[in-house]
Every structure is written in structure tokens, then in C-alpha cells.
Amino acid sequence: MAGTKNRARLLHLIDLFHMETDEEHFLSLKEIQERLVDELRESVSLRALADDIEFLRERQRVIEATVAHGEKRYSMPRSDFEVHELRLLVDAIASARSITPSQTQRLIRKIQSLTSRYMGKKLENQIYLDGRVKEPNERLKYYITDLHEAIATQSKVTFQYAKYTPTKKRKLVHDGQVYVVSPYGLIWSSDYYYLIGEHEQVGQIKSFRVDRMENVALTKEHFRRPSFNVSEYVNRNFNMYSGPVEYLEIEFDNQLVNVVIDRFGSSVRMMPAEHERFRVRVQAGVSDGLVRWLMTWGGDARVISPLSLVERMRQEAKKMMERYTE
Template sequence: METKLSTKQRLLKIQDLLKKYTDEHHQLTIKELVDLFYTKTEQTVGHKAVRDDLRELAESGLFDVIENHEKNGVEKYYSHQTRLFEIHELRLLIDAVSSAKFITKAETENLVKKLKKLTSIELAKQLENRILLPEGTKSGNKEVRKTINVLHEAIWKKQVIQFQYGKYNNSKDFQLSRNGDGYSVKPYALVWNNEFYYLIGEFQPEGDIRHYRIDRMRNVEITNRTFLIDPHFDISRYTQTLFHMYSGEERSIEIEFVNQLLNVVIDRFGLDVNIRPHTEETFRITTNAVISDGLVRWLLTWGSDAKVISPPSLVTRMKAEAGKLFRHYE
């Protein structure tokens, strides 16, 4: 014989049913709650008991229960409408998870499933339409979640980490760099860039600031060595100067763009960037940026609509890269 639920267990079950099956658009009468209770538990419950539970939940102040009278003033409907996340907020979270390439396909589905449980079953149906990535673009590294947790712990404790790093070859085999030798890095911060997670840290013993894609890191371990971050090193400002996470020397740059690229420039550099008209068709900006292959390739994206004015070293790199591109098509 099945054990009958206690009063507290019944109360919690009624609360769970309201969470799952009601919202601002879906309500239940006492009779519907009684029937649903039996369907989900195979146990009967009285109308009075359910009514008492609803009153108990409402009076607790910890769980909202909305009571609504129909036009005839006789039938009462009940619902739970206050939730931690609005439906549009859940859409944003699900789209972010779905578009994150560093999360495996299986883990993506698991996270989306959990996020849908934060609203009612009926409202969750509205979340079925989400961002889809082409097959094969999701990471195959199942250790990413563990790696992220380890890195956050190391950053918080300011402890040096060791790991192996690699990338895929032409045969699509993952190969470790430096013949598998470990990297020793002071971890500063995790950043999101171009749909991937990166670690920004100080490579040891040289002391260079470098960037590592987290899905390419293997066997990350925290050492007992602690460190202090230079108080003058501003992570937010530093990442603003990066292009495609390439390292390099930070310099002041001046670039001329055609007017049609104004919004592109604002999207990339922000509203605070120094923009000034140059001719009727162009404008110029002055900002700080890390001189790197990433910057060169970003500028080449815009072809003749972007022209580097200074520094001379960047002008030289642009000419060299443009020359290579031209020779490819000769």
C-alpha cells in the first residue's frame, strides 16, 4: 500500500503544481488542482485540503498565489505568476547558451532543459524556437565546464596555474603544443570574445601577457604559488584594445574610415572613441589598440574603406599584408 503524503508533503506538491502548470495566462480551479494532484501522485486529496494549502501558501508571504474570480463571481481560479526570470530573460539566457561554441552539444541541451524549468510548462513551450548553430561548430571538449571552475578558483585565490595547450591539425586531430610541455601562467581574468572564452594571464617566467582559448586547454591544475596583480593593470581597458584576442604592443593609432562605417566603428570602439570629420566622405579616429595580426586582419575586412594613418609600423604591416593578398590573386 502506497504511503500517504503528509500535510507538509502535500503542501509542497501543491506549490510544485502551481509552479509548473500555472502562470499569468494559465489558471486552475480547486477541482482541476485536485484532479492534477491525483494524476501526478496517484493519491486523492480533498477540496478543503487544497483550499487550505492555497491559503497557507498565500499567507506565508514566500510564494505568491493569485486568486481570480470569474464573471459570475462563483468559480475561483488560482495561479502562481511571480518568477525569478521573465520569459524574455529566459530567451536571452537560452540563446546565449545555444550560441556558445565552447559548450558541448550535450551540455547545451542539458542547460536549456534546466532553464526551461524556471517557468511554467506552458510558457516553456515559447522557448522552443532558439538560436541554432551549424552541425559540428560546438566544442567537443567535455572538460570545459570543469576547466572554467578551476580557473575561476585560481583567479579568486590568485594562484599560478599549470596546463597543456593545443589545437587541431589538418587531420582534425588535437595536438598539444610544445610537445606537450606544460604552461605556467598567472591567471588574471576570463573574457568572452568572438563566441569563445579566453583566459588572460601572465606567462611565466617571461612575464608576457598572453591569451588562451579555454576549450583548447587541457589538464589545468592550481599550484601552491600565489601572485599579486599589478594594480595599474586594467583588465577592462586592456581587453578593449584587443582584436580577435591577439597579443602585441599597445600603441596609439589613427585610422581614416569612410562615413558609411561610422556605426561599425562605434560598435567596435564605443561611443567614447575620438571621432572627427576629415573630408565630406571620411572621418578619422584616434584610440589605443594592441598592434597585432588581429588588428591588421580586422582593418583588411573593410578593404579600401579603411586607411591607417599612424603609427608608421602599422602602415608598413598593412602594406605588406595587402601585398600578400594581391599576389594571391595575380
Template sequence: MNEKQSTKQRLLIIRDLLKKYTDEQNELTIRELVDLYYENTEQTVGHKAIRDDLKELAESGLFDVIENHEKNGVEKYYSHQTRLFEIHELRLLIDAVSSAKFITQTETENLVNKLKKLTSYHLAKQLENRILLPAGTKTENKSVRNAINSLHEAIWKQQTIQFQYGKYTIQKDFQLNRNGDYYLVKPYALVWNNEFYYLIGEFVPEGDIRHYRIDRMRNVEVTENTFILDPNFNINHYTQTLFHMYSGEERSIEIEFVNQLLNVVIDRFGLNVNIRPHSEGTFRITTNAVISDGLVRWLLTWGSDAKVLTPPSLVDRMKTEAEKLYKQYQQ
């Protein structure tokens, strides 16, 4: 930046220097601002010009400028301390981005670097310590961000979408379902579940509600066809009863757990689940849930510490799976 700066441009540069290099713990003198101005623009500026700009920024009421005197009253320090995000809020956002498996590693780093710019240079150093996922857990699908944006737009405008859908093979190759034929769906909502984004929508050919993991969607296209949302569909009810993102029949279930699993149960079913003490070492819950492979497998995780009481159909499925597991280890 070698061209001579106008007065208005200089004012904006001073504002940006205060935003980047100052905060509640870090202040700058006019002399230091002069030096930073030269480092960033390769232009010299006088102390009086800086002082006038600081005064104009402070009097504008549009930008916070804090003036602080040294104890001896000789030198003044200036800082900008008002931020849209507090440091702990930026930590939450950065950890959310870092732990999201549907964002590629490259996009994660780009987003984190942008979030750091929302605070001062000095405070941004405190954000270096963040959640790190094991290598290979982030998606490699670079089109996810574009798909999410297209899906939000389609939901807002109530336009049908079409896309290809697939899964990985044992060779770790991505294989499209239905020989690559497109799915036609009325998009209802996006859900973030178990660290992945899902689309909930109506599968047009059959008229039933389904869910799709967005990182497994390919070539998402928004069509010109519009639709009207089913007034009887309750998105909150659907997401609450959907267990492990598997489909199935919703039923009332009763399960007995050992007391050590109380917090595990609350984490899974929420604080509103009906919990009743049973014996000295167990408790029982009653709730509505989708009877699915996901539910069965989750219950088997806890072995004999969890026992299904009702409905009989779920009890039978648990017995069948437990018997299969036993026979597998007998071979």
C-alpha cells in the same frame, strides 16, 4: 510515487504544481489541481485538503497565490504569478547559452532545459524558438565547463594553475604545444571575447601577460601555490586594447574610413572612440590599439574603404600585406 503523502509533503506538491502549471494567463480550479495531484503522485486528495493548502500557502506570505472568481462567482481559479525571471530575461539567457561556442551541444540542451524550468510549463513553450548555430560550430571539448569552474576558483583564491595547451592541425587532429609540456600561469581573469572564453594571466617562466582560449586548454590543475596580483596591471585596459586576442605593441593609430563603415567602426572600437568627419564621404578615427596580425587582417577586410594614416610601421605592414594579396592573384 505511491507512498501516502504527509500534510507537509502535500503542501509542497501543491506549491510545485502551481509553479509549473500556472501563470498570469493560466489558472487552475481545485478540481483541476486534484487531477494534477493524482497524475504526479498517483495519490488521491480531497477538495477540502487542497483548499486548505491553498489558504495556508497564501497566508504564509512566502508564496504568491492569486485567487480569481468567475463572473458568476461560483468557481474559483488559482495561480502563481511571481517569477524570479521574466520571460524576456529567460530568452536572453537561453540565446546566450545557445550561441556560446565553448559549450558542447549536449550541455547546451541540458542548460536550456533547466532554464525553461524557471517558468511555467505554458510559458516555457514560448522559449522553443531560439538561436541555432550551424552544425560543427560548438566545441567538442567536454572538459570546458570543469576548466571554467577550476579557473574561477583559482582566480578567487589567487592560486597558480598548470595546464596543457594546443591547437588543431590541417587533419583536424588536436595537437598539444611544446610537446605536451605544462604551462604554469598566475590566473588574473576570464574574458568572453568573440564568442569564446579566454584566460588572462601571467606566464610564470617569463613574467609576461598572456591569454589562452579555454576550449584549447587541457588537464587544467589548480596548484597549492598562491600569488599576489600585480597592482599595476589594469585588466580593463588590457582587454580594451587587445585586438582580436592577438598580442603586440600598443600604439596610437589613425585610420580613415568611408562613411558606410561608421557603425562597423563603432561596433569594433566602442562609442568612446574619437571620430571626426573628414571629407564628404569619409571620416577619421584616432585610438589606441595593439599593432597585431589581427588588426591588419581586420583592416584588409574592408579593402580600399579603410586607409591607415599612422603610425608609419602599421602603414608599411598594410602595404606589405596588400602587395602579397595582389601577387597571390597574379599567379
């Protein structure tokens, strides 16, 4: 019985160090004694506590001792995470639209448990979102797990695809068609998960927003993954719209230098042009996503080539003008 009590005391002692101490917060033997008496409902001597702490230190429990005002005090500093690292995790979770509000709270509580209650309180204030709303899709976590398994086992998946109507109802597209896809990878882009894979019915590599999927299921049919670079695919496409890859030459006003570097990377070659402008030549997928990205910058961006894209931009500009003169 005595051995059982000692083991219980050691477990409570470890929990106490974990929750109540860190690099900035210490406990004296007297404070530890008072806490354990409250929890265990039995007396414990200071000598026994000192022996317990030494026992833990000998078994590589990182318990540090310091002396303040003539009194020895103890703490268990955190070695796994620093508070700024935990803050990065909390902010990423809080800002992710694909993680529901209830999941967000559960995950943040778990992250807080990785440190002391003092440090945990510093993680309670969440960042403010820029008008974005988290989607209450509880099924998403299961879909992501299933899709990761399908990618790892090279198993084809099936699902239906849904979009919102103007009345805010989710409606299956293409009369509820069941998509069959060989999944190559999952990516995180613009706050959403996307599945990249070959759409069997059309024989093309496509991207699908996971939060718009319905009835995701793994099949028993396997596929052989071709040599395919998911990162390269993502970098060449805009807003996850796929299209034929072509060489583009685009002219930008100098004020968009940072925008161009953010999009194409610091290695992009920028050539000076007249009238406070510069040109870039890049490879990218020509799609609606590219057109809309270019339209974002209005007259501060101009396509030089290919001519087919120049014409497409003209038609889009004409369409916009007509909308404003109706």
C-alpha cells in the same frame, strides 16, 4: 500519519502550481482536486484544498485568485524571471560554441523548470546559428571552474596548449611545453573563453583560448596580482592578439561609422576628412589581430600613422596580391 499526508499534499500542491500555472494559466479547486487525486491516489475534499491554499497564502506563497464565469481559480505567478529574461539565457547558451550540445540541452531543461510548462514550451525553439558548430569539449566546464578558483585564490596554473592540424587532429604546440601562468581574469570574446594572465616563461601578459588548453592544473604557488585592468587590455587588443600599445590614426570611409563605433565605443572622436571619409585617433595594441581587422575593410580603411604600421599594411597587401597572381 495524518500530518505526514498533509505535508505530502502541500508539496504536491506547490509543485502543481509551479508547473501548471502562471500569469495566464489558472486552475479551479475542482481541477486541482482531480490532479492531486491522480498523483496521491487518495481522495481529498475541496474544503481541505481551500484550507491548504489559504495556509500557503498566509505563509507568503504568492498564490493569486481570480473569478471567471462564477468560478474561483488560482495561479502562482512567476516573480523571479519574466519569459523574455529566460529567453535571453536560453539564446545565450544555445549560441555559445564553448558549451557542448549535451550541456546545452541540460541547461535549457533546467531553465525551463524555472517556469510553468506552458512558458517552458515557448523556450524550446532555439535561435539559428550563423554556420558555427558547437565544440564537443566536455572538459571545458571543469577547466573554467578551476581557472575561476585560481583567479580567486591567486594561484598559478599550468597547462599545455593545442591546435588543430590540417588533418583535424589536436596537436600540442611547442613539443608539449607546459605553460605556467599567473591568471588575472577570464573573458568571453567572439564565442570563446579566454584566460588573461602573465606567461611566466616569457614574462608577458598573454591571452589563451581555454578550449585549446589541455591538462589544466592549479599549483600551490601563489602570486601577487598587480594593478591590471582586464577590460582595458581586451579593448586595446584585436581578436585577442596582444601587442605593444601605440597611438593610431586611421581613416575610414563614412559607410564604416557603425563599424568604428561598435569597435571603439560611442565616445571615440571622429574627425571629418575629405572624400566622404573621417579619421579616428585611438590607442591600441599593434598586432596581427589589428592588421587582419584593418584588412577586413579593404580600401575603405587606411592607416595614417604610425609609419611602422603603414609599412606592415603595405607588406600584407603585397602578400595578398601575390597570392592572387601565383
